[in-house]
Amino acid sequence: MSMTNRSAELGATRISRSVLWDEEIYEREMRTVFRKSWLFLAHETEIPSPGDYVTRQMGEESVIVARDERGEIRVFLNSCPHRGTQLCRAELGNSSHFRCSYHGWTFSNAGQLRGVPRQKELMPPDFDKAANALLEPPHVGIFQGLVFATWDPEAKPLAEDFEHLGFYLDAMLGGTDEGYEVVGPPARRTIRVNWKLGAENFAGDSYHLATTHESAVKAGLLGPPEEFYKFDTISTHVNAGNGHTARIEQFPYRPEPPAFLGYPDNIAEEFMRNLSPEQIQLKSGTFIVHGNIFPSLSYMDTLVPKVSDGGPPIAYVWLGLWQPLGPHKLEYLNWHLVPKGAPEDWKRRAHFALVNTVGHGGLIAADDVEIFESMVAANRGEVARSQDSNYELGSHFKRESLTSYPGERVYSGVSEANQRYFYEHWQDLMSEEES
Amino acid sequence: MELTQLKSAELKAEVEALLVHEAELLDDHRWGDWLAMLTDDFEYLLPVPVTRDNPGLPGYFESTYLQAENRATLDDWVERLSPENVETAWAENPPARVRHFIANVRPSPGEVDGELLVRTNVLVSISRGAEDPILFSSERRDVLRRSDGGWKLAHRKVYLDQNIPNWSMRIIV
Numbered sequence: 001m002s003m004t005n006r007s008a009e010l011g012a013t014r015i016s017r018s019v020l021w022d023e024e025i026y027e028r029e030m031r032t033v034f035r036k037s038w039l040f041l042a043h044e045t046e047i048p049s050p051g052d053y054v055t056r057q058m059g060e061e062s063v064i065v066a067r068d069e070r071g072e073i074r075v076f077l078n079s080c081p082h083r084g085t086q087l088c089r090a091e092l093g094n095s096s097h098f099r100c101s102y103h104g105w106t107f108s109n110a111g112q113l114r115g116v117p118r119q120k121e122l123m124p125p126d127f128d129k130a131a132n133a134l135l136e137p138p139h140v141g142i143f144q145g146l147v148f149a150t151w152d153p154e155a156k157p158l159a160e161d162f163e164h165l166g167f168y169l170d171a172m173l174g175g176t177d178e179g180y181e182v183v184g185p186p187a188r189r190t191i192r193v194n195w196k197l198g199a200e201n202f203a204g205d206s207y208h209l210a211t212t213h214e215s216a217v218k219a220g221l222l223g224p225p226e227e228f229y230k231f232d233t234i235s236t237h238v239n240a241g242n243g244h245t246a247r248i249e250q251f252p253y254r255p256e257p258p259a260f261l262g263y264p265d266n267i268a269e270e271f272m273r274n275l276s277p278e279q280i281q282l283k284s285g286t287f288i289v290h291g292n293i294f295p296s297l298s299y300m301d302t303l304v305p306k307v308s309d310g311g312p313p314i315a316y317v318w319l320g321l322w323q324p325l326g327p328h329k330l331e332y333l334n335w336h337l338v339p340k341g342a343p344e345d346w347k348r349r350a351h352f353a354l355v356n357t358v359g360h361g362g363l364i365a366a367d368d369v370e371i372f373e374s375m376v377a378a379n380r381g382e383v384a385r386s387q388d389s390n391y392e393l394g395s396h397f398k399r400e401s402l403t404s405y406p407g408e409r410v411y412s413g414v415s416e417a418n419q420r421y422f423y424e425h426w427q428d429l430m431s432e433e434e435s
Numbered sequence: 436m437e438l439t440q441l442k443s444a445e446l447k448a449e450v451e452a453l454l455v456h457e458a459e460l461l462d463d464h465r466w467g468d469w470l471a472m473l474t475d476d477f478e479y480l481l482p483v484p485v486t487r488d489n490p491g492l493p494g495y496f497e498s499t500y501l502q503a504e505n506r507a508t509l510d511d512w513v514e515r516l517s518p519e520n521v522e523t524a525w526a527e528n529p530p531a532r533v534r535h536f537i538a539n540v541r542p543s544p545g546e547v548d549g550e551l552l553v554r555t556n557v558l559v560s561i562s563r564g565a566e567d568p569i570l571f572s573s574e575r576r577d578v579l580r581r582s583d584g585g586w587k588l589a590h591r592k593v594y595l596d597q598n599i600p601n602w603s604m605r606i607i608v
Contacts, residue, residue, distance in 0.1 A: 091598075093488030184499030187483050188599045214523040219511050308507035331599065336499070352503050360481060360501040361605025363511070366526035369603055 004427045005388065010395040011420035012427065014388040017379045020194040025430075026327035032429045033295050034059030037243075038141060038148040038161055040297040040321060041065045043335060044073060045145065045181040051094040051109055054185070057323050057331075058137065058149060064088050065147060068110040069096065073142065075149045076111050076134035087134075092185060098134075107134050144173035145180060146319075164406045165244040168289060171279040172301045172317055175271040178340040180317065183351050186333040187359065193372040195296050195330045196426070198322040201368065202290055202298030204247040204418025206235045207393055212371055216363045223287065223305040237417045238407035243294030243425030245418040248405070249287045258284035262303045262315030264346045267339045278404060291418070294425055296322040304353040314346070316354045328376050332369075334358065391416045391423070443542075450553055450579065451540045453586055458535035461607055466513040469607075470506075474580055474589040479504040479607065484598045495594055502605070512605060526604055531563035533606050542579075549581040550589065557593075559608055572596045573608055 003025065005014035019025055039058045042065045046054050053066035055078055062078040064087065078087050080100040087098045087107070097114065099106045106115035111134035116123060137149040141158030143166070148158055155161070162169065173180050201208070210217065210228070217228050238246040258280050260268040271283060282289065283301075290300035298320040305313045316336060323331040336354050338347045358365040379385055394415025411417045460469040481502040482495040504512075515524045522528065536558040545551050555575045562568040578590035593608040 088488070089486075090488035091486045095488065184496040185483060185485050187499065187501050189501070189603045190599055190601045191603060211523075212525065215515050215520060215525075218520065218523075219515065308505055308511070310507065332603075351498075351500070352505075355500050355503045356508050359503070360600070360603050361526070362502075363515070366603070366605055367524075370526040 003430070004423050006424060006427070010392070011417070012423040013390070013392045013395050013420065015391060015423050016385075017387050017389055018385045019196065020376055020379050021327055021385055023327060026324070028430055028433060029324075030059050032433050033426060034324075035151045036155070036429050036432070037152075037295050038139075038150045038155065038158055039295075040293065040319075041075065041147045041149055043145050043180075043182050043319075043337065044142060044147055045179075046092070046185065047073070049094065051096050052092075053088065053095065053109070054092045055088050055090070058151065059324070061151075062086065063137075063149070064098070064134075066109045068108070070110070072110075073140060073147055074109070074111060075137055075140050075147075076107075077136075079135070080105055081113070081132045081134065105132075111136060144169050146173075161242050162244070163241055164238075164408065165240040165242075165246070165291075165293065167279065167406045168238070168240065168246045168282070168291065169299075171275060171282050172289065172299065173337065175275045175279070175283070176267060176339040176341055177270050177274070180337040181340050183336040183338055183347065186321075186335045188331055188333050189360065190325065190329060190331050191369050191373060192328055192376055193322075193330055193332075193369065194327055194376055195322040195324040196422075197372040197375055198320070198330070198332070198368075199292045199294075199296050199298060200419045200422045201372070202300070202320065203245040203292035203422045204237050204290075205416070206237075206247060206249070206414045207416065208371075212367050213364060215367065216357075219363060220306040221304065221357060221363055234412070235414060236405065237411040237415050238291070238405060239409040239417065239421040240291070240407045243422060244291065245294075245421060246289060246291035246405075246407070247418060248282065248289050251285050251287060253285065254281075255285040260284060260315075261286065262313045263339075264342050267342050270339075270341070282405065292422065294422065296324070298322070304357060307349065307353050308356055309349065309352070311349065314350050314353050316350045318354060318358060320358070391420050395420065446542055446551075447540060450542045450551065450586070451537070453579070454537050454540060454553070454555060454577075457588070458537055462534050464516075464530070466516065470509060470513065472588050473506065473509075474582070474587045475506060477506055477509075477588060478590050479509075480592045481608070482592065482594065484595050486598055501595075501600070504607075529564070531561050531604060531606075533562075534560045535608075536560075545578060545580075551579040551586070553577040553579055557608055559606070561602055561604070561606065563604075569602045571600070571602070575608065 003016045003019050004012040006012040041056045042054050047067045050067050050069045053064050064076045064078045066074050068074050082105045085100050085102040097106050104117040108114050113129045113132045137151050138153040140149045143158050217225050236248040240246050260271050288302040292298045301317050303315050307314050319335040321333040482497050483499040485496050539556040541554045542551050557575050558572050560568050560570045574594045576592045579586040580589040
């Protein structure tokens with residue numbers, strides 16, 4: 001089954017619109033893309049102490065992400081090995097044990113079966129507690145505080161998966177002495193969107209800014225409106241390996257010495273100490289670095305040039321998870337990460353700036369969601385579904401870069417290179433299962 | 436301000452009338468008139484709801500918001516909805532029909548003299564395009580401040596009863 005029209009020279013320039021609607025394609029994504037990829041679960045500061053846990057999804061599987069008594073992060077299928085009852089019904093909490101509400105089987109927060117009511121009396125004498133531990137995905141990996149897991153026993157280690165992307169994640173989250181922390185639990189909402197539309201947009205759609213976000217551009221949220229088209233044209237698109245992407249937009253001048261726009265002085269000093277010269281170049285004089293961690297976690301490290309309190313521009317680090325709930329619906333989870341060592345009033349200003357742009361009805365998010373929902377709504381019919389979407393933009397550009405940033409392929413200029421790359425990797429995984 | 440010093444029935448009627456009037460301005464998209472009801476330091480906050488395993492702990496996370504507004508963000512929003520700009524306000528054009536139902540208005544003395552804390556139950560319906568209407572309930576906690584013989588809205592915090600909202604447009608609950 002081919003859902004992309006793809007050439008070695010131009011990449012995946014046409015994608016069938018059926019990928020937004022078909023149940024069959026969605027089910028196959030669950031069996032391939034979401035079984036084969038590393039999936040984002042949480043930031044480690046959401047569960048700082050032993051016993052802390054949050055419940056999340058891996059594809060359609062409900063999982064518990066817990067810190068056990070030894071301080072190690074564990075991931076368990078949120079389903080009792082006895083009869084499949086959901087173990088944790090809260091979205092966050094702290095517990096040394098998980099006790100099933102059906103027959104009372106009790107598990108430690110390291111997943112071992114500890115107690116079976118009336119075991120001696122009712123269970124066969126050779127009943128094996130060890131064989132009834134909570135199911136764990138074969139691999140859990142942490143990168144810069146981001147917790148991932150995969151169902152694929154053969155998966156390459158996370159650090160290898162992030163061979164090129166790691167440079168960008170290190171620059172985003174590895175520049176401070178004390179690391180980053182979440183402001184709080186993720187903001188959540190459900191929207192009527194296929195998960196790929198959000199992911200591919202954040203992967204690198206620089207083309208939509210001028211139209212979708214015209215209202216935000218006019219309001220000065222993306223910098224002085226008259227300057228907008230100047231820095232729009234110097235954007236860099238990175239195919240960062242394994243479907244991961246980055247897009248970089250820097251102001252047309254290189255500040256000397258390096259200037260980390262929107263960050264407090266103490267944090268800027270830490271960036272200078274902790275980052276490599278190339279990462280300093282990436283972060284200095286930069287408006288935004290964003291992308292998508294395949295399949296469904298989008299990220300951005302961005303400057304808000306105009307803040308509603310009238311104060312100086314401010315920066316934030318944001319994560320957005322497009323958690324599929326069927327082909328036409330998803331739960332959208334949003335995290336705000338701040339450097340632990342930043343002043344408290346800076347953190348609050350940054351949070352307001354984030355909420356105003358990508359929060360509920362935020363000036364950026366509202367128009368994106370409107371467009372994505374309309375793309376799903378407009379392609380329900382058989383005729384519409386049999387059409388392709390066009391991803392030719394910039395496919396004739398040379399695969400080369402004016403910079404030294406790492407990646408499989410790096411492009412300069414406004415292009416749909418990252419969306420093509422997203423769908424190429426998606427198609428590769430989907431094709432592993434023959435129909 | 437001691438509640439006993441106030442004629443509570445009269446006060447309740449006065450506050451209720453004010454909130455019903457405010458709802459009319461919101462429902463009728465009379466943004467300019469609505470902004471005139473706010474103090475300069477007005478803040479609007481929508482804390483993130485959470486389902487915890489411990490029912491003794493609050494069901495909201497007070498330092499993380501779904502939505503956070505002040506006069507400047509609201510001025511920007513109203514500017515976005517102006518006839519000159521509304522064409523590219525994609526999420527709000529065509530507009531949704533939004534209706535507020537106000538109930539259980541409970542005024543009590545505020546933290547400082549000249550202020551009232553008002554808890555209100557609010558039901559909001561949002562209807563847009565061909566979609567089924569969205570209906571959700573919440574509790575407002577408003578701070579009203581005495582101003583020129585009347586009241587102005589100084590602060591509003593909204594506690595949603597939806598744990599995961601199925602709407603994401605910009606409205607004022």
